[in-house]
Amino acid sequence: MPVGDQAPQSAPILDVHDVTVAYHHKPVLWDVDLTLREPHLVGIIGPNGAGKSTLLKAILGLVPLASGTVSIFGQPLATQRKLIGYVPQRESVDWDFPISVIDTVLLGTYGRLGWFRRPGRAERERAQQCLEQVGLADFARRQIGQLSGGQQQRVFLARALAQDAQIYFMDEPMAGVDAATERVIFELLQTLHAAGRTVFVVHHDLRTVRDYFDYVVLLNLRLVASGPTDVVFTPEKLQAAYGGRLPILDAAAEALRTQEAGHAHL
Amino acid sequence: MLTYNTLIVLVGTSLLGASAGLVGSFAVLRRRSLTGDALAHAALPGLCLAFLVVGERSLPAMLFGAFLSGLAGIGCISALRRWTRIKEDTAIGIILSVFFGAGIVLSRCIQNLSVSGSKAGLDSYILGKTAGMIFQDVVLIAGLAAFCLAVLLLFYKEFRVVAFDPSFARVQGWPAASLDLLLMTLIAVAVVIGLPAVGVVLMASLLILPGASARFWTDELDRLLVLATIFGLLTGAVGTLISTRYSLLPAGPIIVLTGTAWFLISLFFAPRRGAIARWMLARRVHSRLGQNKLLNLLHDLSEPSWPGESAWTIEDLSSRKSWRPGQLKHLLQQAVIWGLVEFSGTGRYRLTADGWQKSAELARNQRMWELILTEHAEWSGCLANLEHTGVQECVPPEFYLQLDRELRERARYPKVLVQEK
Numbered sequence: 201m202p203v204g205d206q207a208p209q210s211a212p213i214l215d216v217h218d219v220t221v222a223y224h225h226k227p228v229l230w231d232v233d234l235t236l237r238e239p240h241l242v243g244i245i246g247p248n249g250a251g252k253s254t255l256l257k258a259i260l261g262l263v264p265l266a267s268g269t270v271s272i273f274g275q276p277l278a279t280q281r282k283l284i285g286y287v288p289q290r291e292s293v294d295w296d297f298p299i300s301v302i303d304t305v306l307l308g309t310y311g312r313l314g315w316f317r318r319p320g321r322a323e324r325e326r327a328q329q330c331l332e333q334v335g336l337a338d339f340a341r342r343q344i345g346q347l348s349g350g351q352q353q354r355v356f357l358a359r360a361l362a363q364d365a366q367i368y369f370m371d372e373p374m375a376g377v378d379a380a381t382e383r384v385i386f387e388l389l390q391t392l393h394a395a396g397r398t399v400f401v402v403h404h405d406l407r408t409v410r411d412y413f414d415y416v417v418l419l420n421l422r423l424v425a426s427g428p429t430d431v432v433f434t435p436e437k438l439q440a441a442y443g444g445r446l447p448i449l450d451a452a453a454e455a456l457r458t459q460e461a462g463h464a465h466l
Numbered sequence: 467m468l469t470y471n472t473l474i475v476l477v478g479t480s481l482l483g484a485s486a487g488l489v490g491s492f493a494v495l496r497r498r499s500l501t502g503d504a505l506a507h508a509a510l511p512g513l514c515l516a517f518l519v520v521g522e523r524s525l526p527a528m529l530f531g532a533f534l535s536g537l538a539g540i541g542c543i544s545a546l547r548r549w550t551r552i553k554e555d556t557a558i559g560i561i562l563s564v565f566f567g568a569g570i571v572l573s574r575c576i577q578n579l580s581v582s583g584s585k586a587g588l589d590s591y592i593l594g595k596t597a598g599m600i601f602q603d604v605v606l607i608a609g610l611a612a613f614c615l616a617v618l619l620l621f622y623k624e625f626r627v628v629a630f631d632p633s634f635a636r637v638q639g640w641p642a643a644s645l646d647l648l649l650m651t652l653i654a655v656a657v658v659i660g661l662p663a664v665g666v667v668l669m670a671s672l673l674i675l676p677g678a679s680a681r682f683w684t685d686e687l688d689r690l691l692v693l694a695t696i697f698g699l700l701t702g703a704v705g706t707l708i709s710t711r712y713s714l715l716p717a718g719p720i721i722v723l724t725g726t727a728w729f730l731i732s733l734f735f736a737p738r739r740g741a742i743a744r745w746m747l748a749r750r751v752h753s754r755l756g757q758n759k760l761l762n763l764l765h766d767l768s769e770p771s772w773p774g775e776s777a778w779t780i781e782d783l784s785s786r787k788s789w790r791p792g793q794l795k796h797l798l799q800q801a802v803i804w805g806l807v808e809f810s811g812t813g814r815y816r817l818t819a820d821g822w823q824k825s826a827e828l829a830r831n832q833r834m835w836e837l838i839l840t841e842h843a844e845w846s847g848c849l850a851n852l853e854h855t856g857v858q859e860c861v862p863p864e865f866y867l868q869l870d871r872e873l874r875e876r877a878r879y880p881k882v883l884v885q886e887k
Contacts (some may be wrong), residue, residue: 224551260637281639293631297495298687307627311638318623363638373810379845435774 211274212237213367213398214259219268221251221258227266229254230422236415239398241389243413243429245406247442250419251288252402256369259400260286272367282311285365287356287373295345295352302340304355305330308362323362328360334384335390350381357388368392368399375404386412409433468527472710475596478604479702479721485611487698488618489652489675491691496537496629496649500555501540503670504562506648506657508539510569510666513591514576523587523885525603529658536654562801566666594665594718596706603662603780607887610659614652618691626687663702675725676701682736701725722826753800758828760797760808763787764817765825765880772822772881777814831856833878834869841872 216234220227229251236242244252256403257263259270261277272280287307305327306319313319319327331337333355339347344355353373360368374382389412392399400417403409409416409429416432418424425432468476484512493502512535520527541563546557546584557762573588587598618625624645627635631641653673660669678692734741763786768776784794798815801807806821817825834857838845845861873879 239724257633262633262636278639281637283639286634286637288633292633294497298681298685298690299626299630300686303687304630307630307634309625310640313623315624316620361635361766367629369637378860380860383862 207273211271213239213273214400215269215271215274216255216259217269217271219255219258219270220266221254221263222266228421229258229419232258232268232419232423234417234423234426236398238394239393240415241413242398242415242417243409244400244417244419245409245441246419246424250441252419253371255417255419256371256400256402260284260369267458269393283366285360285363285368287360287368287370289371289375290349290353290356293382295347297344299344300340301336301342301344301347301355302327302331304344305358307361308359311363312391326364327358327362330358331355333361334358334388335380348378350377353377353381354384357385361388366397368397370399370401372402372404374401374408406438471597472706474601474604475599475710475717476583476703476706478599478607479663479706479717480699481595481604481607481611481702482656482663483672483676483698483700483702483705483721483725484695485614485698486656486660486672487633487680487694487696487701488691489614489656490673491677491680491700492618492625492649493653494674494681495687496646498649498653499670499674500558501543501650502653502673503658504543504565505536505654506661506666506669506673506749507539507562507569508565509533509654509657510591511534511535511572512538513661514569514572514588517576517588518572525662526606529606529661532661533654533658535565536657537651540650540654543573555589569666570674576767590665591661592665592667593716594661594663594668594721596663596709596717599662607659610655614655615647617652621645621648622688638642638723656684664721668718668722671722671725672701675722679725679732682732682739697725697728701728711867753797756793756797757800759787760794760801761817761821761825761828762832764807764815764821765829768817769829769881775810775816777810777816779813780815783815790832822882824884829880830873830883833873837869837872837878 205382212235214234214236215234219229219232221229228249232255234456246252254263258265259277261270270277272283302324306323308330309319309323309326313323317420328337328340329338334357336347336351336354336358339351344352347355357370357373360370373385377385389399389401393414401413403412410433413429415427416429417426418432418437420441422442425437489503490499493499509532512531512533514531515535516528517523519531542561543554543557546552546560547554552560569616570592573592576588587595590598612700624635627638627642628642628645635645636642656673657669660672676694676698677690679697680690683693684690701724702721705724706717708724709715709717709720732740749852760783763783764778767778767782767786780794780798782826783798789797798807801821802809802815805818806824807815808821809820810816838857838861842865845865857869861869870879874884
């Protein structure tokens with residue numbers, strides 16, 4: 201899979217340097233440094249209010265940076281937008297908007313079309329394929345509000361697939377979805393990984409971190425740790441990220457134990 | 467009869483209704499309806515200032531002044547929202563009333579100070595006046611309406627993505643703020659076209675009503691825009707015709723009331739999204755749930771003696787579940803009509819063959835849900851779909867087979883269906 205034509209091979213996929221974000225003088229993300237050189241499935245985890253979504257939005261230029269820089273394949277974000285796919289939180293849009301499922305997926309192709317060009321047959325076929333990939337081919341003509349929550353999440357995934365990106369950013373795609381949708385997402389992540397794509401996922405369920413991600417970014421306002429899941433997803437580092445919030449920590453430790461038991465069986 | 471003057475006014479109001487409906491739809495979808503209202507009110511001081519500067523009633527100059535001060539009002543709202551902690555609705559309220567107040571003061575000053583002031587007819591810009599419309603005005607309106615249409619066609623794709631999901635649009639690289647500004651400019655143009663006819667106070671309804679009405683009739687953006695344009699055009703035309711027929715009635719308010727009438731018709735009578743259609747749907751769902759409840763009850767009571775006969779009186783049934791007065795009787799009559807239940811004489815009811823089949827399938831579905839909730843809680847997310855579909859459509863096939871097996875193992879499988887497969 202070719203990686204951004206204009207980028208030298210040595211440039212890291214994503215380089216976040218010294219990023220701080222503040223809302224009304226209150227910092228919500230401090231001095232985050234993060235460099236990713238190889239394609240990975242990256243789970244961004246941390247307690248509530250740790251700045252997980254904010255980190256995603258800072259990388260994507262959706263919130264102003266108080267300081268720091270972000271580069272994608274060695275270039276600033278503005279020149280690399282065609283390499284980026286985005287799955288926002290489901291609650292961020294009005295699902296009563298007059299738009300059909302297929303037209304929503306079609307929005308994903310707009311970035312490559314550029315100004316004024318309308319999507320044609322090639323884009324429509326691509327959108328239909330993406331819809332099939334998330335198992336919603338039969339729902340193409342429905343208005344998006346008629347879908348269940350999980351199906352709506354899958355529409356957003358299909359739209360991101362239609363962006364045909366190198367790096368995907370997903371904001372809590374597995375929050376409040378049904379098991380069928382979670383499975384579709386899991387398989388999609390595997391497919392994207394096999395194709396050499398990088399996926400950043402804001403994730404809240406510590407029990408499934410080991411199953412989904414081979415790389416973990418552990419946040420709590422600042423970067424606690426980042427690296428391969430085996431190295432970072434440890435009780436000590438989780439303790440450092442989640443601090444004294446014992447119930448959560450116990451749940452995490454419990455999750456780790458069952459996971460390890462599970463892995464031992466394999 | 468249509469006189470030349472009436473025809474001029476008719477064309478003018480139709481065109482302004484159409485363009486307000488078209489660009490107003492986007493304001494409604496982008497949740498900027500109130501911003502449109504603020505913009506219309508904020509146009510008044512600019513109109514007056516332009517009159518003071520030019521020194522005579524010149525429609526293009528005054529409309530240009532209105533356009534500028536309308537945009538200035540929008541600029542103030544964005545600035546308040548962005549640089550202070552004032553929320554958007556508060557900012558809109560402040561700007562709307564401040565600009566409108568200043569406009570009223572200015573217009574009174576003009577009328578008091580100068581002789582020509584009384585000829586400016588500034589009052590007509592507050593509530594609108596169509597009678598004075600002349601051919602040149604209509605040409606101006608037509609030109610501006612064509613401009614709005616052209617810009618919307620050109621930027622249709624960009625407006626659509628920004629209106630639906632602004633942050634996604636920004637990640638794709640669309641300048642959402644600039645496109646919003648362009649949209650606001652178009653709304654300002656539409657407001658300016660409409661000012662002389664309906665005035666600053668009522669302009670907002672001309673922006674909002676056609677789009678809000680059109681939403682009831684379609685789920686597609688392109689059709690919504692076409693419908694809103696047509697609704698706006700007809701609102702302007704019909705309103706004008708009514709007000710000319712009864713010459714004492716002011717055109718602006720009549721046009722707005724015409725739009726409101728159509729909105730109310732849409733609100734109640736539109737298929738699927740209209741209030742009546744939704745009420746009927748709710749009733750259907752309600753009646754189906756009641757029917758299912760009755761069949762489930764009959765099944766649970768009759769299953770132990772199956773394949774033997776069992777029949778139940780109304781008292782048997784009414785004592786075991788809570789029903790609204792008359793509901794049970796109505797449901798039983800319905801079930802008899804549908805051939806699911808039959809009268810067995812001596813005041814008793816029993817399931818027919820069809821009724822057994824249907825009720826057993828319902829029972830199987832019900833018991834599978836119970837199993838999911840007690841034993842497989844991780845699948846309970848599927849419950850969201852309970853209202854419309856059965857378990858089989860909600861879970862993967864292999865899990866469905868597992869549930870099927872578990873029900874049989876626990877002897878909870880409906881007896882009527884055990885022989886199947």
